[in-house]
Amino acid sequence: MTAPILRRLADLRALTSDWQSTGQTIGVVPTMGALHQGHLSLVEAAKAGCDRVIVTIFVNPKQFNNPEDLAKYPRTENEDAQKLAPYGVDAIYVPEPEEIYPQGFATTVSVAGLTDVMEGEFRPGHFDGVATVVAKLFLQTQADRAYFGEKDYQQLMIVTRMARDLDIGTEVVGCPTVREPSGLAMSSRNLRLTPEGLEVAANKNRIMNDLASALQNGAEFGPLVKLAEADLLAAGFTQVEYIQLRSAETLEPLTHASRPARLFAAAWADGVRLIDNIPV
Numbered sequence: 001m002t003a004p005i006l007r008r009l010a011d012l013r014a015l016t017s018d019w020q021s022t023g024q025t026i027g028v029v030p031t032m033g034a035l036h037q038g039h040l041s042l043v044e045a046a047k048a049g050c051d052r053v054i055v056t057i058f059v060n061p062k063q064f065n066n067p068e069d070l071a072k073y074p075r076t077e078n079e080d081a082q083k084l085a086p087y088g089v090d091a092i093y094v095p096e097p098e099e100i101y102p103q104g105f106a107t108t109v110s111v112a113g114l115t116d117v118m119e120g121e122f123r124p125g126h127f128d129g130v131a132t133v134v135a136k137l138f139l140q141t142q143a144d145r146a147y148f149g150e151k152d153y154q155q156l157m158i159v160t161r162m163a164r165d166l167d168i169g170t171e172v173v174g175c176p177t178v179r180e181p182s183g184l185a186m187s188s189r190n191l192r193l194t195p196e197g198l199e200v201a202a203n204k205n206r207i208m209n210d211l212a213s214a215l216q217n218g219a220e221f222g223p224l225v226k227l228a229e230a231d232l233l234a235a236g237f238t239q240v241e242y243i244q245l246r247s248a249e250t251l252e253p254l255t256h257a258s259r260p261a262r263l264f265a266a267a268w269a270d271g272v273r274l275i276d277n278i279p280v
């Protein structure tokens with residue numbers, strides 16, 4: 001059975017107040033729709049960890065720095081509701097835009113430092129949009145726990161810090177990236193790749209894994225970056241925006257994998273911007 005789709009905050013509040021009054025815990029999986037197995041793994045984690053589960057679907061205009069990217073973002077609400085049906089979620093919250101950004105909305109949530117690098121550098125304003133909408137979704141859903149994929153590792157760190165800094169009582173839970181058999185990280189953006197683009201994109205995980213192995217063997221990161229960039233371009237990527245090694249805890253840049261680290265990359269294939277990261 002498909003879960004009820006709620007478009008109004010008042011209807012959502014009626015449900016969550018009822019659940020809270022009987023001591024039930026609430027889990028939320030915030031999404032922008034175009035659901036894939038990665039999202040569904042978050043729903044599974046939420047079902048296992050909470051009494052009630054809400055999936056939110058809202059294509060958040062404030063986190064798109066490129067209007068064309070926003071216009072092209074896939075919108076597949078009916079298919080999404082069908083995909084969620086077997087999981088027994090309790091509600092799908094698809095807020096009307098004015099429920100999130102009412103007339104005169106004037107507040108921005110901005111997490112300093114963590115938002116300036118990588119995605120923040122290449123997509124100015126993106127993380128202010130993410131932090132603002134996620135703060136609203138946490139407060140609107142009254143969730144005890146919120147589930148995010150490690151695929152967007154920088155986002156995971158930022159929303160964790162935001163919830164802590166603002167004393168929002170939602171615990172942020174990170175879940176492993178789900179990959180295609182080719183190694184390609186699942187992403188709603190993959191829907192825009194042609195079959196040839198998908199083949200090109202699949203090389204990224206292999207190239208990142210090779211780089212991670214060299215780092216694990218003690219290699220210095222700097223000299224390897226140019227080689228990895230050349231490998232990506234040779235595999236058919238059209239542009240490499242960044243390849244970076246950073247601390248898994250603080251996101252500080254590292255020269256060696258001397259402590260728990262993550263390797264991050266953003267590159268374009270087939271007109272689609274693809275990001276990924278792996279632990280080192």
Ligand code: PAF
Pocket residue numbers: 030031032058060063130133134152155
């Ligand atoms: O990861 C996403 O899909 C979005 O950034 C999120 C967390 C739903 C906020 O719009």
